[in-house]
Structure formats: structure tokens, C-alpha cells
Amino acid sequence: MSPSDVTLEPTFPASGSEVNRAAPVKAGSRTGSRYGRELTRGVGSFSSFAAGFSFVSILTTVFQLFGLGFGFGGAAFFWTWPLVFVGQLIVALNFSQLAASWPISGAIFQWSSRLAGTTFGWFTGWVMIVAQVLTVAVAAIAVQAVLPQIWAGFQIVGGPTADPSLTSTTGARNAVLLGVILLTITTIVNIVSVRLMAMVTSIGVVIEIIGVIVVGAALFLLPARGPEVLFTSAGAAPTDDPYIWAFLASSLMAAYVLVGFDSASELAEETHAPRTTTPKTILRAVIVSGLGGALLIVAALVSAPSLTDGNLATGGLAWVVTERLGPFFGRILLVAVAISVFACTLAIQTSGSRMMFSMARERSLPFSMVLAKVSPRTGTPIAASIVVGVGAALVLAVNFGQNAIFTALSSICIAMLYLAYLGVTAPLLVKRIRLRTVGLPTGVDEYGKALFTLGRWGIPLNVVAVVYQVGMIVNLVWPRAAIYDLTGQTWWLQWSALLFIAGTILVGVLVHVRNRARDGVLVLGALHHSHEDIPIEELS
Numbered sequence: 001m002s003p004s005d006v007t008l009e010p011t012f013p014a015s016g017s018e019v020n021r022a023a024p025v026k027a028g029s030r031t032g033s034r035y036g037r038e039l040t041r042g043v044g045s046f047s048s049f050a051a052g053f054s055f056v057s058i059l060t061t062v063f064q065l066f067g068l069g070f071g072f073g074g075a076a077f078f079w080t081w082p083l084v085f086v087g088q089l090i091v092a093l094n095f096s097q098l099a100a101s102w103p104i105s106g107a108i109f110q111w112s113s114r115l116a117g118t119t120f121g122w123f124t125g126w127v128m129i130v131a132q133v134l135t136v137a138v139a140a141i142a143v144q145a146v147l148p149q150i151w152a153g154f155q156i157v158g159g160p161t162a163d164p165s166l167t168s169t170t171g172a173r174n175a176v177l178l179g180v181i182l183l184t185i186t187t188i189v190n191i192v193s194v195r196l197m198a199m200v201t202s203i204g205v206v207i208e209i210i211g212v213i214v215v216g217a218a219l220f221l222l223p224a225r226g227p228e229v230l231f232t233s234a235g236a237a238p239t240d241d242p243y244i245w246a247f248l249a250s251s252l253m254a255a256y257v258l259v260g261f262d263s264a265s266e267l268a269e270e271t272h273a274p275r276t277t278t279p280k281t282i283l284r285a286v287i288v289s290g291l292g293g294a295l296l297i298v299a300a301l302v303s304a305p306s307l308t309d310g311n312l313a314t315g316g317l318a319w320v321v322t323e324r325l326g327p328f329f330g331r332i333l334l335v336a337v338a339i340s341v342f343a344c345t346l347a348i349q350t351s352g353s354r355m356m357f358s359m360a361r362e363r364s365l366p367f368s369m370v371l372a373k374v375s376p377r378t379g380t381p382i383a384a385s386i387v388v389g390v391g392a393a394l395v396l397a398v399n400f401g402q403n404a405i406f407t408a409l410s411s412i413c414i415a416m417l418y419l420a421y422l423g424v425t426a427p428l429l430v431k432r433i434r435l436r437t438v439g440l441p442t443g444v445d446e447y448g449k450a451l452f453t454l455g456r457w458g459i460p461l462n463v464v465a466v467v468y469q470v471g472m473i474v475n476l477v478w479p480r481a482a483i484y485d486l487t488g489q490t491w492w493l494q495w496s497a498l499l500f501i502a503g504t505i506l507v508g509v510l511v512h513v514r515n516r517a518r519d520g521v522l523v524l525g526a527l528h529h530s531h532e533d534i535p536i537e538e539l540s
Contacts, residue, residue, distance in 0.1 A: 052285030055260025057344035067316035069253030074236030077250035084254035087468035096279035103274035106358020107265035116427035124423030131416035132352030144175035187389035204343025211336035219299035
């Protein structure tokens with residue numbers, strides 16, 4: 001038997017009633033039908049790359065989070081970046097193989113469901129949706145780290161002279177206000193047209209890449225010390241504990257940044273030649289982000305006026321840019337960062353809305369009929385886009401005035417993203433092991449070329465991906481008071497990551513049980529593993 005003769009679902013079906021064909025099948029299930037009719041294919045190769053790159057958005061997140069990593073680990077925190085980069089690149093390689101075989105919106109939910117059964121996949125998708133809503137909120141409040149430094153008038157709460165830092169009450173409240181305004185704009189762009197969304201995101205990516213190159217090059221031309229500083233802990237917060245604990249805490253910065261590359265797969269049904277395009281753009285998004293982020297971090301460390309006076313830990317990269325390049329050029333570059341924040345928020349909201357649309361299309365969410373509707377005029381899932389935008393705004397609103405909002409929300413949302421990613425890579429590893437003698441199904445793309453595959457490296461790379469993800473999840477949810485409880489005396493804040501994840505799963509259980517009692521077993525529609533398997537009438 002050749003690999004092309006194997007299909008994943010019939011060979012090793014999920015256990016339990018999910019594959020019991022005698023069980024009641026959910027009304028409106030897509031068994032036997034094809035996907036991809038609803039959405040408009042208006043996304044090209046660069047726009048697909050832009051979707052993943054904008055979600056990562058190094059110019060946004062490195063500016064936003066540099067101080068966090070440096071404050072914990074000092075200059076040597078740089079080495080957490082290549083460690084996380086390699087780990088996420090290996091995850092991306094596994095995702096790319098799935099993106100070639102199953103190019104479909106709601107990729108994390110769909111891949112997990114087809115690998116481990118629809119119950120497991122549903123919870124993976126549920127966690128991913130909640131994580132994406134939180135991530136949209138975190139991305140939106142990033143404007144507070146930029147706009148008031150461009151013009152003091154953007155500090156609306158308390159006036160231009162108020163403290164704009166996110167750890168202050170005035171800064172936290174202003175972040176919520178600016179974030180809600182930004183979410184309103186990105187929601188409008190998202191519902192107007194997929195082409196408008198792709199165009200805006202692509203423009204933002206071009207500006208961001210130029211900004212990264214200009215910032216990195218300019219700072220390297222103004223060195224204050226040599227690269228040997230990367231091997232010191234200069235600037236780290238004083239502690240009596242072994243340095244390894246500070247190093248692990250500082251790795252949260254890289255973990256926060258290098259996520260979201262899977263967004264290219266969320267737009268698969270809107271992408272031209274997705275089997276060819278999406279695997280490449282996922283990997284490009286990770287690689288370009290990894291190299292660009294390393295450039296920014298090293299440039300900041302070698303050019304910062306001081307590593308020990310506290311300004312780098314509190315002001316981050318924005319302080320370095322302003323101090324070394326002067327207020328005029330510093331503000332120009334901060335405008336590029338603000339554009340990147342907009343593109344980042346837009347990309348994350350788009351990804352979240354496609355995940356919500358995909359699950360609603362399977363009638364797996366409350367109000368599925370509304371959330372799964374695609375406007376015939378705009379070709380976008382309007383209701384899903386609005387729900388993600390409103391959900392993110394509500395997350396910000398309930399935290400109005402909470403000065404721990406940024407670090408706590410960042411940690412929780414990224415931990416949940418890692419958990420959802422693990423919901424794909426773990427069952428994929430099980431599938432690889434079970435099919436190790438024949439390999440996963442192979443096929444060809446839209447141009448008749450072999451699909452992207454890891455071949456004999458599949459199992460070892462998958463093992464590394466799973467081990468890395470488990471370790472990073474533990475690191476992310478660890479109840480560090482410096483991350484989750486800036487008050488130093490609120491136990492539920494310190495344990496908020498685990499409490500929130502548990503609450504999310506509990507609510508998910510209630511929703512899933514209700515869906516199953518009402519509609520029966522969820523059965524997904526068939527997907528072709530190879531472009532050559534698609535009937536000619538579906539290609540027309």
C-alpha cells in the first residue's frame with residue numbers, strides 16, 4: 001500500500017460515538033459536501049504572508065515587550081529569542097504540512113478535529129477562539145505604548161501631562177479608550193471587504209519591514225557598547241534566586257511575540273492556490289519575524305545609552321529610539337510602529353473571525369446561523385467579525401483602570417494560544433506514529449507539484465514541537481506575581497492564568513453538551529488531501 005492510498009479518517013478514526021454513524025448526525029453537517037463556496041478568494045501570496053507576519057508584528061510587540069524581557073533577564077535575555085524562534089519554527093513546519101493537505105478556514109479547529117475526533121477538536125477550537133479574542137484586546141492596547149509618545153494629546157485620560165505608562169492608572173485607562181477606538185476601526189475594515197483587509201494589511205507589512213530595517217540599521221550605527229554585552233546579565237532585576245529563573249521569566253517576551261503565524265492558514269479559503277501558497281507563507285512569516293526581531297533586540301542592547309539606570313526596563317525600545325535618534329526621527333519611526341499596531345490588530349481580528357466562522361459553519365457554536373453567514377456583497381463573515389471586535393472591547397472595558405491589565409492579559413492569551421497549538425501537534429504526533437510504516441497521505445498542489453511534507457523528519461520534529469510547547473505552557477502559566485499580580489497581595493490575580501483557562505474549559509463543556517443534546521454528533525465534511533482528487537466540477 002502506498003501513502004497515497006491512505007486516508008486519515010478511515011484508517012484511524014476517533015474513538016467513541018463521534019464516529020458512530022448510527023448516532024444522530026448534527027443538522028446541517030457538511031458530510032459529503034465541499035468547503036470554500038462561501039468566502040471570496042481575494043488573497044494573494046504576499047497578502048497571505050502579511051496575515052501571518054502582521055499577527056506576529058515584531059515592530060509592535062518588540063517595542064511593546066522589550067522592557068519586560070530585559071527587566072527580568074538583562075542583556076542576556078536575548079538568547080531566549082533564538083530558543084523560542086527555533087521551537088516555533090518547528091511547530092510551523094508541522095503546521096505547513098497540514099496546511100498543504102487541508103487548506104480550510106478555522107484551521108486549528110479543523111486540523112485537530114480531523115486528527116483526534118470532533119470532541120477534542122471542538123475544545124481546541126473553543127480555546128483558540130477565546131485566545132484570539134484576548135489577543136485582539138492585547139494588540140489594541142499596544143497603541144498606548146506608541147501614540148502618547150508621538151503626541152501628548154493622545155493621552156486623553158488625565159490630560160497630556162498624565163503618566164502614559166501602562167502600569168499607571170491613567171495610562172491603563174487611556175489604553176482601554178484608545179484600544180476601543182482602534183477596534184471600532186478594524187472591525188469596519190474587516191466587514192467591508194476581504195480585499196480591503198488584505199490591502200491594508202499588506203501596506204502595513206511593507207511599512208513594518210522598512211521600519212525594522214531602518215530602526216535596526218540606525219541603532220547599529222550609534223553603538224554604545226559591543227555585542228559582548230549579550231553574554232552578560234547587565235540590567236537584570238536584582239534577585240537572590242539562580243539566574244535560570246530570571247532567564248525563564250524573560251523568555252515570556254519572545255513567547256508573546258512569536259505566535260500567530262498560523263493566520264495564513266485561517267485565510268486558506270480566501271487564498272489563491274492555497275496548497276501551494278499557505279505552507280510557504282507560514283514559514284516565511286516565522287523566519288522573517290525571527291530574523292527581524294533578533295535585529296531589533298541586538299540593536300537596542302548595543303545602542304542603549306544605559307543598561308543599568310532603569311530606563312531601558314521601563315521605556316523599552318521606544319526610549320532607545322527617541323534617545324539615540326532624537327525626538328523628530330524618533331517620532332517618525334514611532335508612526336511606523338503605530339501603523340504596525342493597526343495592521344497587527346486587524347490581522348488578529350481577521351484570524352479570529354475566520355475561526356469563529358468555521359466553527360459556526362459546522363453549527364458548533366451558539367447562534368451559528370448568524371455567525372456562519374457570509375455577506376454576498378462584501379464576501380466577509382460580518383457577524384463573526386463584529387463579535388470578535390465587541391468581545392475584545394468588552395475584555396478591555398472590564399479591566400478599565402486595572403494597571404495589571406497588560407502583562408496579565410498577555411500571558412493568559414499566549415498561554416491559551418500555545419495550548420490550542422498543542423491541540424494540533426499532539427494528535428498529529430500520535431497519527432504520525434500510527435502511520436509510521438506508510439507515512440501521512442501525500443498528494444499534489446494546484447500546479448501538480450508534490451505537497452509540502454516533512455517526510456522521515458516528521459516524527460522527530462513533531463516530538464520536539466510537543467516537548468517545546470508543553471514546557472512553554474508551564475512557563476507561561478507559572479503564577480509569577482511580577483507578571484500576574486502587580487499588587488503583590490491578590491491571590492486570584494497571581495493564579496489568574498490557570499483559573500481563566502479552567503473557566504474557559506468549563507464554559508466550553510456547557511456549550512458543547514448543549515450542542516450535542518440539541519443536534520447530535522458533529523460530523524465534519526470530507527476534505528480532499530490532494531488537488532488531483534477534487535472533482536472537475538468543484539474546480540470550475
